[in-house]
Amino acid sequence: MKGRDARRQALVEQMADHVLSVGLPGASLRPLAAACGTSDRMLLYYFADKNELLSATLGAVAARLTQLLDAALPGIAPYAALLPRICRLMAAAPMKPYLQLWLELAALASRQQEPYLTIAGQLGDGFLAWTAARLEVSHEADRLSTASLLLATVEGTVVLRAIGRESMVAAALGQRPDEEPNPARLRRPRKSR
């Protein structure tokens, strides 16, 4: 019983490696099994079906991502400074496999396919909470909405980078290449009440 759970966990971690390197298109049973040094037969011995197996694997990926993000940006900053920082963080090499996977999840979620819709939604919630926690706001009531706007813009830059338009990201952040971002340019005024 316990050995079984341990084995499952080990398989999940190895499958997470594989999914991160080849994405969902390459996540079919036989290649996944090969990456674990086992057989498709055994994967379906430890998991009910491919859905359960993938859910567990994507859960592990999400956990790694959470860890990665928490370690990467401890600082707290206002909107204008946080946006370019997070965008640069998302452009960093270690994030690439996660963001590729993220876009694949978003595409599947957009067609209401389970378990991808649920998993992508949870990841999105995590992103928002992570962003909100790092956002410095002058009016606490604005935290969530400001974080949402920030998250949306960051997600957009991820898409633009995915389609090979880094130049648009740079323009959006108001940077020339080799130039530090100019936070003043990105200041976002609070709604007057």
Added chain:
Amino acid sequence: MKGRDARRQALVEQMADHVLSVGLPGASLRPLAAACGTSDRMLLYYFADKNELLSATLGAVAARLTQLLDAALPGIAPYAALLPRICRLMAAAPMKPYLQLWLELAALASRQQEPYLTIAGQLGDGFLAWTAARLEVSHEADRLSTASLLLATVEGTVVLRAIGRESMVAAALGQRPDEEPNPARLRRPRKSR
């Protein structure tokens, strides 16, 4: 010769319908052929291979999208007013199939797969030009960078909606449901030089 090109074009339009309704995952030869009332054999008679066939089809989809966008939002507005308008436009029902396809393209492009990378890039360029043309700026030099930022944010809301987080989109735009967007809330100051 001419009949052949006409036939190709007719097939492309029917395939565009099909791809818009089921997306790239459903875009395999036999279903595509069935949607055209023909056979996979004939598709590969009129097109060299699946890549050429899909490129032509996605080109037709892009043309339709351009037409749809140009017809949808003739007005010109400053950043703060344009953002919520475009976001609402993207949330409209007729856009849904295009945006689902767009996310699938972005995911494939993110893995550098051709022809998707090229097509998605061109679509992105079109989006930017379309946005920039509708943007009212006080300083012409800022047009492209402001449009880029706007586009990024819009793309982000598309992703958030795809993963079932309309609430985040609403929060980002500073709207309560059933409330008109408040443009003042979204004003973005120009960089001081």
Added chain:
DNA sequence: GATGATATGTAGCAGTCGCTACATAAGCGC
């Protein structure tokens, strides 16, 4: 040492994928 649970290998099913070989039809100029 027999028995039953846990684990693993082998083989295969029925389906889909992109693509192709081969044959046959249909039209059209000579």
Added chain:
DNA sequence: GCGCTTATGTAGCGACTGCTACATATCATC
């Protein structure tokens, strides 16, 4: 009518998909 180009049907290939039936190994317990 003949032959040539254009169009279409039939059938299948080899690879891959998720999944399963069946047999066998390993090992702890009684």
